[in-house]
Each structure stands twice: as structure tokens, then as C-alpha cells.
């Protein structure tokens with residue numbers, strides 16, 4: 001009997017406003033998965049080139065591939081332009097990332113992506129869309145939208161945050177989980193109540209300062225938010241919401257229950273839509289190809305009729321065909337840190353501790369490039385053997 005095939009891992013894309021707690025959350029879910037019996041370590045991708053410290057060990061880290069400070073310097077950019085350009089450069093190599101992820105698909109249950117601190121750099125950039133679509137086309141994918149709960153207790157802020165979440169949901173069309181973070185500071189019950197009952201939200205709105213003008217009439221903003229709460233009511237039906245504390249670990253199990261439930265949603269609604277879009281694109285491409293071929297043949301016919309002697313000389317000689325230049329960039333850019341231990345030479349050290357017991361540790365060395373080192377994009381341009389041709393932005 002055939003062994004049951006392993007389910008594909010689920011990719012979790014964490015998105016959230018700056019400071020909402022994305023990195024702390026990724027660290028928390030990472031340690032939760034490590035603490036399971038048996039442990040199920042995830043495969044983690046850090047996509048934030050500007051972060052100085054990540055509280056988890058990423059398997060693939062954008063900072064190993066693109067030097068954000070150099071990008072800023074080389075292209076004369078500010079911090080946000082630098083992050084965006086670094087992400088764009090990284091995205092040109094994302095096929096390598098995908099193949100590394102696919103290689104690990106047999107051994108991991110979750111693939112986690114931590115995104116840049118400036119939310120719009122990921123959610124409103126071409127690279128963010130390419131990365132999201134690329135991941136979602138190979139793995140069941142869910143978006144975890146991290147919310148800073150203590151900062152969203154005011155009805156207007158809550159609504160702005162929900163509108164942003166709504167825009168991401170409609171852009172990605174992926175299963176979506178609202179993660180109310182920092183519940184150790186502020187429980188998220190108020191948010192669940194507002195999402196469940198728009199009248200409760202409208203009541204909160206009415207009681208909030210600035211709801212009425214000098215004549216006691218509802219302000220324009222208040223009326224607008226009242227109407228929007230009705231619109232958002234429909235949006236809330238398509239979401240799962242959980243409260244977590246990345247600090248204490250509270251609610252993390254609920255989060256994973258929501259993630260596992262999203263697999264079905266991905267398979268039932270996203271995947272058929274993806275297949276339909278692919279089929280439509282293939283059909284359009286095939287039609288365009290057939291049309292071009294038909295026009296080419298018609299042109300050739302015409303040409304040969306006009307110039308029969310030229311047509312005789314016009315023969316394809318395969319021997320004269322020059323070998324196509326290999327423009328493959330190789331595998332040098334994207335680094336799987338976990339593969340580091342599979343590459344190097346190991347030195348073993350035996351040590352005696354104060355109790356007189358012996359133990360050993362080992363260090364990996366070798367001539368191969370160290371997988372944590374920076375590949376400087378400026379250097380990458382100059383060295384021909386690296387074969388990298390970073391596109392200039394704009």
C-alpha cells in the first residue's frame with residue numbers, strides 16, 4: 001500500500017502596521033511550533049531588509065542577499081525607497097526562494113513570511129504582489145494581519161485598521177486572519193463585539209468625543225463611519241479573528257486552529273479561482289501565439305510569391321545556429337541558512353567542564369562562501385563570474 005502523501009505546508013504571510021508586533025509574533029509562533037510534541041519547526045523567511053535584529057532564526061533572510069544600506073547609497077534613496085528597491089531586487093530572485101521552499105515542503109508544516117515594517121511597501125508594491133502570488137500558487141497560503149489592539153480601541157482607529165485589512169483581503173483574495181495582538185495589555189473583546197454587532201460599534205461611535213457638532217448634530221465623519229460600519233459588516237463575515245499575546249503566548253493555539261481551518265478555504269475558493277485565472281491566461285497566450293503565427297505565415301507566403309529566388313536562400317541551418325548564451329544566474333544569491341550545515345567542513349572540539357565531564361562541540365568551516373555573509377549588490381555587478389545583472393529601478 002502506498003504511504004499517505006504528506007499535506008503541503010501552509011504559508012503564513014504576516015502583515016501589519018509598523019510596531020504592531022509582527023516580528024515578536026513570528027518569534028512566538030516559531031517557539032510554539034518548536035515546543036510541540038513532536039516539534040514542528042517552521043521554515044521562516046525574513047523579508048524586511050532594514051531590520052537590525054530579528055528575534056528568530058530565519059532560514060532565508062533578505063539581508064543575506066541584498067545590502068539595504070548599499071542600495072540606499074548606490075541609488076541615492078531614502079529609507080523607504082531603499083527598502084522598496086531592496087525588496088524589488090530580492091523579488092527578481094524569488095524563483096530561487098520558491099525552489100528552496102519547495103525542497104523543504106516534505107519536512108515542514110508551516111512556512112512563515114515576516115514582511116517589512118512599513119506595511120505599504122509590501123501590500124502596495126509590485127514585489128509584494130509577486131511574492132504573495134508566487135507563494136500562493138505553490139502552497140496553501142493565509143494572510144495573518146497583525147493588529148496593535150491597545151492602539152485600536154478608538155472607533156475611528158478601529159475602522160481605519162479594518163478598512164486597511166479589507167483592502168488587503170480584496171487585493172490578495174487569500175484566506176485572512178485578523179490577529180489582535182498584545183491582549184496582555186488590552187483584551188480584544190471590544191473588537192469582537194464591534195465586528196459581531198454593528199449597532200454596538202455605532203453606539204461606541206456616538207458616545208465618543210467629537211461625535212456631534214456644536215448644534216448637537218452628528219458630524220460628517222460620524223455619519224460616514226456609521227454607514228461604513230454597515231459595509232464592513234459584510235467584510236467581517238469573511239474573516240477569522242483571534243486574540244493573542246505574542247508576549248505571553250496566550251491565544252497562539254487559537255491562531256493555529258484558524259490557520260488549519262484556512263486550508264479548506266484556500267482549496268475551496270482560492271485554488272479554483274487561481275486555476276481559472278491560469279486557464280484564461282493560457283488561452284489568451286495561445287490565441288495570441290496562433291494569431292502571430294498566422295500573420296507570419298501570411299507574410300512569408302506573400303514574400304515568397306514576390307521574391308522566389310530569395311525564398312530559396314531562406315533556409316534554416318541548425319548547424320549554423322549559435323549556442324544560446326546561458327543567462328542563468330546560478331544559485332549564489334539566495335541563501336538557505338539551514339543548508340549551511342550541509343555544506344561545510346566540521347571541526348570537532350572536545351572540552352572538559354569543571355565537573356570533569358567531557359563534551360564536544362563542532363564548528364563548520366570551509367572555503368565555500370559563508371551563508372550568513374552579505375552579497376554586496378555593488379560588488380555583484382562588477383564580478384562577471386557571479387553573472388548577476390541587477391536591474392536599475394525606475
Ligand SMILES: Nc1nc2c(ncn2[C@@H]2O[C@H](COP(=O)(O)OP(=O)(O)OP(=O)(O)O)[C@@H](O)[C@H]2O)c(=O)[nH]1
Pocket residue numbers: 016017018019020021022023024025048116117118181182183184185244245246247248
Ligand atoms: N505587551 C506586549 N508587547 C508586545 C507584544 N508583541 C509585541 N510587543 C512589543 O511591541 C513592540 C513592537 O514589536 P515588533 O515585533 O518589533 O513589531 P513589528 O511589527 O515587527 O515592528 P516593525 O517591523 O518595526 O514594524 C516591541 O516593543 C514588542 O516588545 C505583545 O503581545 N504584548
